[in-house]
Amino acid sequence: MKNFLLLLHEDIEKMSNLSPKEMEELGNSHIAWATKLAESGHLISGDGLHENGVLITGKDSIIKDGPYLESKELIGGYYLLQADDIDAIVEIAKECPCHLWGGTTEIRPIMDMEEYDE
Amino acid sequence: MTSNTYSIVESNYRASYGKLFSALVNQFGVNNVNEIEDAIQNSFLKSLKSWNPKQIPNNKENWLYIVARNDVINQIKKKNKATSEFIFTKTEESRTAKNDLRLQTILFIASSKNISTQAKVIFILKNIFGLHIREIGESTLLNQDAIYKSIKRAKKSLQLEFKDKQIDSILKEVTQNEISIVEEILYAVFNIGFDSFNEKIKSIVNEDLCLEALSIVKLLFNEYKQDSTRNLLALFCFHIARISAKVSNGKLISFFEQDKTNWNKELIDLGFYYLHKPKKLDKFHIEALIISKYITASSYNIEHWNDIIRLYELLIKYTNSPIVKLNFCYCLHKARRTNEALELLENIKNELPNEHIYYSLVKANILKETNPKESDKLISSVVNKLNHTIRKEYLFENGFINL
Secondary structure, X not given: OEEEEEEEEEEHHHHHOOOHHHHHXXXXXXHHHHHHHHHHOOEEEEEEOOOOOEEEEOOOOEEEEOOOOOOOEEEEEEEEEEXXXXXXXXXXXXXXXXXXXXXXXXXXXXXXXXXXXX | OOHHHOOOOOOOHHHHHHHHHHHHHHHHOHHHHHHHHHHHHHHHHHHOOOOOHHHOOOOHHHHXXXXXXXXXXHHHHHHHHHHOXXXXXXXXXXXXXXXXXHHHHHHHHHOOOOOOHHHHHHHHHHHOOOOOHHHHHHHHOOOHHHHHHHHHHHHHHHHHHOOOOOHHHHOOOOOXXXXXXXXXXXXXXXXXXXXXXXXXXXXOOOHHHHHHHHHHHHHHHHHHOOHHHHHHHHHHHHHHHOHHHHEEOOEEOOHHHOOHHHXXXXXXXXXXXXXXXXXXXXXXXXXXXXHHHHHHOOOOOHHHHHHHHHHHHHHOOOOOOHHHHHHHHHHHHHOOXXXXXXXXXXXXXXXXXXXXXXXXXXXHHHHOOOOHHHHHHHHHHHHHHOOOHHHHHHHHHOOOOOO
């Protein structure tokens, strides 16, 4: 089993323009999806992220407070998943409710140093 | 982890929106209505992030309420830093989302002397029935810009009219007139839900909007026990009872072809329970009578249509609605009084916008036998304008168009 980080890039404009009913449907889709992944054993963890964060850059540790609204997209949450290979994760991620409203998902395989030992 | 680690609590964001809005407006006053709208939107967006099964709040509505309330308080604090203006908040902690204050809030909005009924309906659709401006547009065929402006103006008027006043002090004395306005508003909301043009829901009915309108009319009746409200309840029950039969296999079924066994018998019984001859005749009673006649008719013969016509003649004395007159025209035509129907149609023409969809359809139907060319022309103009697939398909499949 390999581990993967699934990052959810949300379209801020589309998200803030959802109606209560659409938000309810989206929320329920996420819960249903997370539950399904938990049942199939693919889910390690996953949470939504606050839009307010802090950026620290450089040797002088320059601090910049979020949200960083200059970008159209924002990482709104993540899932830590496990599967045999990236193809399996791609199939899983296709169904992520993030895509319903203009969002993009990004799959990043987690480095496993043992792979390079052989 | 198993699926049993949590359970999804039944929730209805649309109703929650109205409850939250009402609770917060009661607590913080109309001065902060913009902050309240933003706070509810933010709390809903935050709730989307709780997909982790371990983190789902048990009582979502209360969670939403607390998050939104804190958000409003923070916004007010920020605003006050800038203006150092005194803030007015109620301290009573009993005002949680548990107390449903939607009816009080609608009564309060209805009591405004400076806002038109249409603007009240739009404002209430957004803030009590939780419809997005886009959805109001889709359901009413009104332009989104116009809706946005109407809501903005309504907010300003409410703030000017009721600045620094507590809502329950305004509502100490509810007059008959205000109850009538609330009935009108709920009747409009119901009709918008019952005749939805929303392409996304692939239906012609926005059922949850109808059900929410019903539940608030029920609150209104329990509170003030008016005959007119009782008959409005009957009318809603008769309509909702037929929703499940209106669409079958994704196709629209006309009233006369509906499978009556699909009608909800309990709701029809409930409708008859509420149907009640009022001391003073009102339009809701007559409308409820008309629909009850349709529901119970064993055949739709001339006699049936003449009975209905008599009721319409009465109804027209109580309402100016051109739609009611259009229905009347159709009945006249069915009773083989086509010339009278055409004459009345000419009179209604100026009361409706040009090329009004329902007007064109009724006229096309009446002209179908005597003037098929004109009839076809009217139908094609409707089809060209209609984006709603399910309605278009109905027109095609029922031979309204000779392709």
